[in-house]
Amino acid sequence: MDTQHPDLYPLFAAHIDVLKARSDAALARGGFDHLVMAAGVPRYQFLDDRDYPFFVNPHFKHWLPVTRAPGSWLVYTPGRKPKLVYLQPADYWHVVPEAPAGYWVEHFDIVVIREPQDALAELPTDISRCAIIGEDNAALDGFSPNNPQGVIDALHYQRMFKTDYELAMMRVASKIGARAHRAAEAAFRAGESEYGIHMAYLDAARQTENELPYSNIIALNEHGAILHYHDLRHAPPSHLNSFLIDAGASFHGYASDITRTYAGAEAGEFQALIDAVDAVQLGLCEKVRAGQDYAALHVHAHHALAGVLKDHGFIRMSAQSAVESGVSATFFPHGLGHPIGLQVHDVAGFARDDSGATIPRPEGHPYLRMTRTIEPGAVVTIEPGLYFIDMLLEKLRKKPEGRDIAWDRIDAFRKYGGIRIEDDVACTGDAPENLTRDAFALDRKA
Template sequence: MSHDLTSLYAQHIATLRARADKALSLGGFDHLLVAASTPLRKFLDDQDYPFVANPHFRHWLPLTDTPGSWVIYTPGHKPKLIFVQPRDYWHVVPAAPNGYWVDAFDIRIVRTAAEAVAALPKGKRAVIAPHCPEIEGMEVNHPQAVTDYLHWHRSYKTPYELALMREANHVGARAHRAAEKAFRAGESELGIHLAYLAAARQTDAELPYSSIVGLNEHSAVLHYTNFDRTPPKQQHSFLIDAGGSAAGYASDITRTYAAAGHSDFQALIDSVEKAQLGFVAKVKAGQSYPDLHIHAHHVLADVLREHGVIDMSAESAVQSGVTATFFPHGLGHPIGLQVHDVAGFQASESGGYIPRPEGHPYLRMTRALEPGMVVTIEPGLYFIDMLLEELRNTPAAKDIDWAKVDAFRPYGGIRIEDDVVCTHDEPENLTRDAFAMLN
């Protein structure tokens, strides 16, 4: 893969330099300084939490585990990397920089994070860095004009970034297949998760987020990460929301399965998947993401009616808030260097904020789609006791088949999620393409 990435990376770094030139000129700065950061120490302990480099740092180069290092960019000059390679026999020391990207940088190796800070240039500096002990007393300014510009343009993935996101989806798809196999074999949630890790060939800390592995009613907890050690006495359903990483880029994939013999729930899964593919097809230039989210509510209302859960029009179900009971989260979010990537609400490259539609507080993107953006499309239907009890106390309760609701409660819920690229033509479904390559 690295051979293929060489030319893509050269284009990528040229793009980042051009963006940084403009961002620095907007803020009146001489240098852009980006810290990888350093690990966060556990309270009253001498151990650290797992380290992940600052996403701005990872945007410049494919290094995820280089604490204390810095990227320096000065317009008109080759980017520099101050690379911390400590003298340390307690831990594995980062290998000297190598690979397809090194020719793009002037590289200086130092032994401590403090030495790296001392090597930073003076002058008017735009500094993007989490606060950490090594830079106490140094102005970490995160200048708004600079970060607004950089965040806005991070929405448009370069061909290099898309290549890495395809790889992250390959990792995730491979591991999802192993997880489904473990579910069919009757494994516990923890056993399924361990099968996922083995197939991904990544540790928990290397995954882009904590995996959600829910059997039966646990699927109704949107961020369920408890990992029961023993399997349930009876299998009804399985929901897994888990991704993979590639050089700091994320995939975010969700699938839901019915146990053998549970045909009614399988039919509901099939209807949600058909709806999800319809939403994916609308990931096109100019599409308002909030409008697509609200469209999803209307389509899912039709699904609920088709399966006998509600007896009301789609318009009434949306207006009365009934669909929000069964679909209480947003349709998706931007994804890239971060699972919930930046600038989802930003109005322009100079900042601003586009509010969520009223009544949809958990939507994570309000922009219109444009070529180069990557978003998740993840509709769901859930049977959440707390929300259902609230619905029982509304006038709309009379239009709910509560016996049908009770029949679906043991299954928890359904979510189907793909990572999708908006192009100048038809959308590219990174996730479905990755699964297809496994066949």
């Protein structure tokens, strides 16, 4: 199959068959006859008549690439064709969703309604036999989401295993993200502000802020030490020491999540550190293979990054001592990554199985977002980092281990903020597929 220009018709047909089988099993376990998914409706701001941006229920968009049809419903009954109850209102205040069309429509019985309440006539009448998944505000008269935990646990566990259709969508999302990252780097090199870089990214991605899978992190200089930096200063700094960008893109409901760090033109010492973290990151990506314990990979990342700190003169202790004493967590305070797919931080990263049982985080690693074993079909992010965070460094200075820190070296690097490098990597039956690196390579050839 040509992974860059796949035929979506057979891919989607196979995808729907997989979802039917998973739903059959989940419904049987929960003792339900129907799976009903609400697309959702907008929520309004407190004491205002302005709504927040609408984001569709992930369970709904798992079945079809429709992300802008609030008030719609999807019904699946084992042995029957799924039914899409599609709200296309008569409305001159807002953009009306386009009529359903494309590679996916033949797999659904589609009923178009004009008023939200009209959906009731198309939904199952035996409500007690329905597993209804959605937010509370999607409720209609007498028909409310019940979100049965057993059904959700089963469906969430299986979501880790991507179909070929889903991988095709994620490859496109990665290509869009890589293209936009190239534009953001060019804007940085041209001396743009954080706001200017952000706008260059949106223009290249051809997506609005609300279409992206998450809010961009565009951090210049010391702002790279703030893990979720969103301030977007309008004026460029006097010196461009460094640039950290964590930004993704969306395609047909699927996300990419990409982070890169760049050194300024006169920051050779920082570039050397970036190169060392990049080498560690590539080695970690190579370990995204069947049977790999993700929590163990996270701990391995701490050892590798501690080695970088030792090699580059930031610590005088051994790498093992840095990990065991918690020193490495001062410089790498977040988790190695997370599942990704329909959501940028996708579900069931801690699932032991499909019953709702979970796998705890390793002691001393409270921010890790995934602990389960990697299996074929999983897509995870690999995002090691090294940061110079004043608050954490001051805590370290007061500990006995602070005597083994080269504080003059630390002080020289505070102006760079930090480094994070992140790829989306798919586990296959063989070598991992790095969706992000492949997308950057394709963009370079374009």
